[in-house]
Amino acid sequence: xxxxxxxxxxxxxxxxxxxxxxxxxxxxxxxxxxxxxxxxxxxxxxxxxxxxxxxxxxxxxxxxxxxxxxxxxxxxxxxxxxxxxxxxxxxxxxxxxxxxxxxxxxxxxxxxxxxxxxxxxxxxxxxxxxxxxxxxxxxxxxxxxxxxxxxxxxxxxxxxxxxxxxxxxxxxxxxxxxxxxxxxxxxxxxxxxxxxxxxxxxxxxxxxxxxxxxxxxxxxxxx
Numbered sequence: 001x002x003x004x005x006x007x008x009x010x011x012x013x014x015x016x017x018x019x020x021x022x023x024x025x026x027x028x029x030x031x032x033x034x035x036x037x038x039x040x041x042x043x044x045x046x047x048x049x050x051x052x053x054x055x056x057x058x059x060x061x062x063x064x065x066x067x068x069x070x071x072x073x074x075x076x077x078x079x080x081x082x083x084x085x086x087x088x089x090x091x092x093x094x095x096x097x098x099x100x101x102x103x104x105x106x107x108x109x110x111x112x113x114x115x116x117x118x119x120x121x122x123x124x125x126x127x128x129x130x131x132x133x134x135x136x137x138x139x140x141x142x143x144x145x146x147x148x149x150x151x152x153x154x155x156x157x158x159x160x161x162x163x164x165x166x167x168x169x170x171x172x173x174x175x176x177x178x179x180x181x182x183x184x185x186x187x188x189x190x191x192x193x194x195x196x197x198x199x200x201x202x203x204x205x206x207x208x209x210x211x212x213x214x215x216x217x218x219x220x221x222x223x
Contacts, residue, residue: 153204154204158207169195190207192206
């Protein structure tokens with residue numbers, strides 16, 4: 001016996017806590033009986049470790065209210081309590097050819113602070129976040145499956161106006177690959193310029209704007 005929750009097919013052992021397999025034939029989501037696929041909205045959360053039709057668990061499940069003839073008493077709020085709640089990104093790892101060259105660029109050009117921790121590990125501090133550095137060929141386990149210099153694409157929000165950022169980049173003789181252009185950030189439209197770090201990682205430097213300026217170049221947001 002299987003159950004569909006907003007387009008996700010769940011075997012009985014994958015039922016959210018509080019829904020028993022014997023209720024599956026009586027449960028319904030937004031008016032659709034279990035076992036009947038309904039058009040799925042963009043998912044927002046997924047039970048831990050579940051995969052469906054080869055889709056990785058990073059796709060999320062939008063939890064809708066489930067009614068089981070009043071037998072489970074499970075509400076949408078209760079269902080949401082079983083889903084993980086990610087708050088924010090704390091740090092990320094860059095695999096680099098030469099940590100000292102990377103530190104020189106990020107501290108001199110981008111104003112970050114060099115930091116040493118643990119067993120002489122190197123990192124960069126900015127705002128409330130951190131970039132840990134791994135030297136290529138000497139990475140620290142556990143690590144990414146295919147760590148490689150030049151494989152990152154980062155967007156950093158800058159307090160300085162974009163025009164001032166451009167001036168500083170010119171002073172440091174750092175070429176601008178693209179911009180200023182309008183993009184979409186996590187919280188709204190942003191003005192962005194793109195540069196490369198010593199490993200050829202793509203670095204987007206951005207200011208939030210509201211609304212996007214009419215004189216900015218509108219280009220596809222795939223970069």
